[in-house]
Amino acid sequence: MSIEIKNISYTYMPKTAFEHQALKNVSFTLNEGEVTAIAGHTGSGKSTIVQHLNGLLHPTDGQVLVDGTDLASKGDEAVKARQLVGLVFQYPEHQLFEETVAKDVGFGPKNLGVSEEETEKRVREALEFVDLDYDVFKDVSPFQLSGGQKRRVAIAGVLALKPKYLVLDEPTAGLDPRGREELLSRVCELHKKKKVTLIFVSHKMEDVARIADRLIVMNHGELVIDAPPRKAFLEEAAIKEAGLDIPVTVRLLTELKEKGFSVDTDAFTIDETAKRIARAIKERGRR
Amino acid sequence: MLTDITLGQYFPGTSFLHRMDPRMKISLLFVWIVGIFVFDMPKAYGVFTAATVLLAIISRVPLLTLAKSIKPLWMILVFTLLIHMCGTPGEALFHISVFEFTKEGFMQGFVICLRLALLIFLSSLLTFTTSPLELTDAMESLLSPLKCIGVPAHELAMMMSIALRFVPTLIEETDKIMKAQQSRGVNFESGNVIKRLSSLVPILVPLFISAFRRADELAMAMEARCYRGGEGRTRMKELKVRALDYGACACTVVLMAALVVMKVEGI
Numbered sequence: 001m002s003i004e005i006k007n008i009s010y011t012y013m014p015k016t017a018f019e020h021q022a023l024k025n026v027s028f029t030l031n032e033g034e035v036t037a038i039a040g041h042t043g044s045g046k047s048t049i050v051q052h053l054n055g056l057l058h059p060t061d062g063q064v065l066v067d068g069t070d071l072a073s074k075g076d077e078a079v080k081a082r083q084l085v086g087l088v089f090q091y092p093e094h095q096l097f098e099e100t101v102a103k104d105v106g107f108g109p110k111n112l113g114v115s116e117e118e119t120e121k122r123v124r125e126a127l128e129f130v131d132l133d134y135d136v137f138k139d140v141s142p143f144q145l146s147g148g149q150k151r152r153v154a155i156a157g158v159l160a161l162k163p164k165y166l167v168l169d170e171p172t173a174g175l176d177p178r179g180r181e182e183l184l185s186r187v188c189e190l191h192k193k194k195k196v197t198l199i200f201v202s203h204k205m206e207d208v209a210r211i212a213d214r215l216i217v218m219n220h221g222e223l224v225i226d227a228p229p230r231k232a233f234l235e236e237a238a239i240k241e242a243g244l245d246i247p248v249t250v251r252l253l254t255e256l257k258e259k260g261f262s263v264d265t266d267a268f269t270i271d272e273t274a275k276r277i278a279r280a281i282k283e284r285g286r287r
Numbered sequence: 288m289l290t291d292i293t294l295g296q297y298f299p300g301t302s303f304l305h306r307m308d309p310r311m312k313i314s315l316l317f318v319w320i321v322g323i324f325v326f327d328m329p330k331a332y333g334v335f336t337a338a339t340v341l342l343a344i345i346s347r348v349p350l351l352t353l354a355k356s357i358k359p360l361w362m363i364l365v366f367t368l369l370i371h372m373c374g375t376p377g378e379a380l381f382h383i384s385v386f387e388f389t390k391e392g393f394m395q396g397f398v399i400c401l402r403l404a405l406l407i408f409l410s411s412l413l414t415f416t417t418s419p420l421e422l423t424d425a426m427e428s429l430l431s432p433l434k435c436i437g438v439p440a441h442e443l444a445m446m447m448s449i450a451l452r453f454v455p456t457l458i459e460e461t462d463k464i465m466k467a468q469q470s471r472g473v474n475f476e477s478g479n480v481i482k483r484l485s486s487l488v489p490i491l492v493p494l495f496i497s498a499f500r501r502a503d504e505l506a507m508a509m510e511a512r513c514y515r516g517g518e519g520r521t522r523m524k525e526l527k528v529r530a531l532d533y534g535a536c537a538c539t540v541v542l543m544a545a546l547v548v549m550k551v552e553g554i
Binding site for chain 1: 460463464466467468469470471472473474488489492493496497
């Protein structure tokens with residue numbers, strides 16, 4: 001079971017003066033159970049790809065198959081397939097509209113025709129998952145919450161749909177470091193505990209390195225790298241070309257290696273990097 | 288989707304018409320429109336038609352795109368022609384039941400339709416070759432003499448340019464919110480009227496909230512940069528009447544003068 005992207009191309013505003021090809025013959029498969037990061041410069045086509053994953057956009061050319069069903073086909077199967085993919089947009093807090101938090105989170109399940117009790121259960125679960133106490137927040141207006149809380153409510157709104165694949169478009173944009181940390185660890189937990197397949201867009205390479213099994217780099221609508229982050233970071237030139245940066249830790253270790261220290265360059269946390277440097281220095285001392 | 292809408296009909300380019308001062312374009316358009324109505328000799332129509340075609344070619348706007356601008360008024364043109372054909376006495380061309388369609392009527396109707404079509408094409412040429420912002424700038428400048436009788440020219444133009452500036456932003460925002468709600472299972476395309484109307488609530492509420500937020504932020508940003516109305520403001524892109532504008536102006540004057548002579552002399 002997987003999401004297959006087969007040779008898709010997408011053109012915005014075809015046949016006008018503003019015609020713009022956002023995707024050029026992109027193919028990849030997102031396997032169940034993986035955590036995939038999609039990275040790229042502004043305008044590289046990453047958000048366009050994301051909108052293809054649950055059928056909001058249909059490719060001008062090519063196919064998107066979710067568990068084998070073409071999303072562009074008509075009929076109930078395609079509708080069902082689309083519901084397997086939950087999509088959290090950039091700045092999802094801008095989509096809140098209900099009077100209370102509980103109603104807003106329950107909006108999705110209600111649309112899918114889930115029963116009242118089941119909806120309440122899902123809302124409770126989703127809110128607990130994003131670390132908001134159901135009994136405290138259920139009757140609060142979403143517009144009274146802080147920015148971080150609003151975002152968590154909005155994400156809960158998508159979680160309540162119980163998607164099999166969860167797609168997050170720059171989930172940490174505009175959050176402070178602590179908020180980012182919390183959100184990422186929540187999302188990781190979702191992957192580990194609930195076996196949700198994760199796809200997230202980010203240009204924070206530190207985040208990518210920490211949680212992704214796989215990194216897809218886009219540049220000018222084309223797929224340039226598709227590899228595990230550790231491997232992808234070796235292709236520094238291609239990553240720079242795509243307007244991105246490799247993590248600071250990798251850069252530091254690479255430079256040390258060039259200076260003749262024997263270190264592996266694939267450390268992504270400060271602690272691990274420090275340990276490796278310490279080891280390398282010791283080793284050099286012994287020699 | 289929604290984002291496929293183009294605002295206005297501006298067609299970017301660098302032609303002679305694109306480079307002209309928008310104020311001059313508006314003023315000359317006005318003169319031409321008056322001219323089209325005043326000079327009703329067949330030769331004058333020939334001249335105007337030829338001139339319009341020439342301008343269209345100079346503008347480099349695809350002729351097909353330009354031709355489409357007449358679409359909304361197509362029915363009116365046909366209707367005018369038919370009314371004139373059966374309302375004017377003269378040599379009968381053909382009959383449909385009691386209506387008699389005459390040759391004289393056809394000629395008269397054709398002339399009127401041609402006039403209307405020329406009007407539409409000329410004003411479309413203006414909007415095709417002038418960006419909305421240039422238009423508002425020109426409007427401000429042209430309205431500024433009326434300031435002394437209390438017309439807030441600058442404020443009107445500022446409001447218009449802000450409104451224009453935010454149309455694409457709000458369309459984009461609407462598109463995004465629609466997609467977000469669609470991802471949460473809203474279906475905008477099916478159901479009865481009430482159901483469809485109620486599915487607008489999840490779009491309108493966030494849209495209004497964001498519009499107010501943007502208005503608030505914009506006002507704050509403008510004040511932070513010491514905006515306090517039009518008095519004494521200079522602008523980055525000063526409108527300038529250049530040689531090419533004087534050239535266009537001179538051509539128009541010569542053309543109109545020639546037509547006046549033709550009309551008076553009865554050629």
